Amino acid sequence: xxxxxxxxxxxxxxxxxxxxxxxxxxxxxxxxxxxxxxxxxxxxxxxxxxxxxxxxxxxxxxxxxxxxxxxxxxxxxxxxxxxxxxxxxxxxxxxxxxxxxxxxxxxxxxxxxxxxxxxxxxxxxxxxxxxxxxxxxxxxxxxxxxxxxxxxxxxxxxxxxxxxxxxxxxxxxxxxxxxxxxxxxxxxxxxxxxxxxxxxxxxxxxxxxxxxxxxxxxxxxxxxxxxxxxxxxxxxxxxxxxxxxxxxxxxxxxxxx
Numbered sequence: 628x629x630x631x632x633x634x635x636x637x638x639x640x641x642x643x644x645x646x647x648x649x650x651x652x653x654x655x656x657x658x659x660x661x662x663x664x665x666x667x668x669x670x671x672x673x674x675x676x677x678x679x680x681x682x683x684x685x686x687x688x689x690x691x692x693x694x695x696x697x698x699x700x701x702x703x704x705x706x707x708x709x710x711x712x713x714x715x716x717x718x719x720x721x722x723x724x725x726x727x728x729x730x731x732x733x734x735x736x737x738x739x740x741x742x743x744x745x746x747x748x749x750x751x752x753x754x755x756x757x758x759x760x761x762x763x764x765x766x767x768x769x770x771x772x773x774x775x776x777x778x779x780x781x782x783x784x785x786x787x788x789x790x791x792x793x794x795x796x797x798x799x800x801x802x803x804x805x806x807x808x809x810x811x812x813x814x815x816x817x818x819x820x821x822x823x824x825x826x827x828x829x830x831x832x833x834x835x836x837x838x839x840x841x842x843x844x845x846x847x848x849x850x851x852x853x854x855x856x857x858x859x860x861x862x863x864x865x866x867x868x869x870x871x872x873x874x875x876x877x878x879x880x881x882x883x884x
Contacts, residue, residue, distance in 0.1 A: 658684040658707070659810045662784055668798035670717040677711025679800055683732070683784050683810045685769070691813035697774045699813055701782075704745055704766025706732065708789070714798060715760040726762070726796065727751040730789035734810060736772070737781040745769050747789070762789070774815035781812040 664679045685701045693699060718726070729748040736743060746767040754760060772780060785808070790797035802808060 657689060658682040658705075659784060659808070660804075660806055662802060662806070662808060663804040664787075664800035665803045666711050666714070666798045666800040668711060668714040668717075668796075670714065670723070670796045671721055673717050673721075675711075675713045675717065677713040679708055679711050679798075681706055681708040681784075681787070681800075683734075685782065685811045687782075687811035687813050693774050693813060693815055695774055695777050695815045695817050697815065698771040699774060699780070700771050701743075701745075701769035702766065702771075704769035706747065706764035706766075706787075708762045708764060708787075710760045710762060711798070712759065714796075715754065718754045718760075718796065719756070723754050723796070725751045725753050726791050728789065728791040728797070729767075730764075730787060730797075732764075732766075732787040733785040735783050735785060737783045737809075738779060743772075743782065747787070749789075774813075777815050777817045779812060779814050782810045783808040784810050 659682050661680045661682050664681060665676065666679050667676055668674070683704075683706045685704050687699060687701070691699070727750055729746065732745045732747055734743045734745065735741065747764045748767055749762045749764050752760070752762055772782075774780065784802060786799070786801050788797070788799050
């Protein structure tokens with residue numbers, strides 16, 4: 628089964644659908660803080676739990692100000708994940724030499740609670756003989772945000788899902804960090820005859836039918852994390868249902884306020 632098939636299956640398991648658009652990227656700002664996560668992982672038939680840290684970044688530049696009606700690019704979207712030590716130890720125990728695959732990252736527009744899901748990929752990465760392991764993640768067609776109203780727009784991080792191409796290994800990680808989960812932010816301003824918006828590389832709105840890359844809930848889902856036999860291909864799909872539960876309940880909002 629291909630990675631894209633697995634991702635589609637995961638979305639359907641949660642009663643969810645994903646839309647993404649391809650746009651030109653901009654110059655990335657500083658990445659988010661290093662955020663703490665608690666992960667359920669699987670390597671073959673072996674399951675475990677462990678802690679990970681991750682940082683995330685979009686193409687939004689620091690201090691960006693745009694006119695209302697601008698489409699603000701998220702591409703390139705990137706992430707860096709320091710994997711749980713137990714997961715890496717088990718990879719070595721099972722003589723895995725490298726990992727490649729993809730996943731999903733759940734984020735929110737903080738001001739409205741609107742979910743934005745980013746599809747992720749990671750290139751073949753060697754498993755080190757000793758010590759920690761880090762994956763460099765790239766978003767797939769992360770798309771853009773429409774600045775439809777004046778005011779701030781803040782993208783905050785939440786949970787993520789990773790799985791290898793061969794579906795032999797993977798993890799579902801829940802954000803546990805109590806700090807600021809902001810990835811990037813910008814401000815939209817209404818046009819004024821006496822003021823000119825700061826020049827940006829963002830793409831002006833060109834199509835009234837353009838759609839943001841949002842995760843749309845179509846059915847009620849169970850927000851419980853219940854365990855199942857075989858994490859990879861099993862509980863990883865249950866993890867996608869948790870994504871749906873987070874969309875419905877906006878757990879991130881209660882954590883921050």
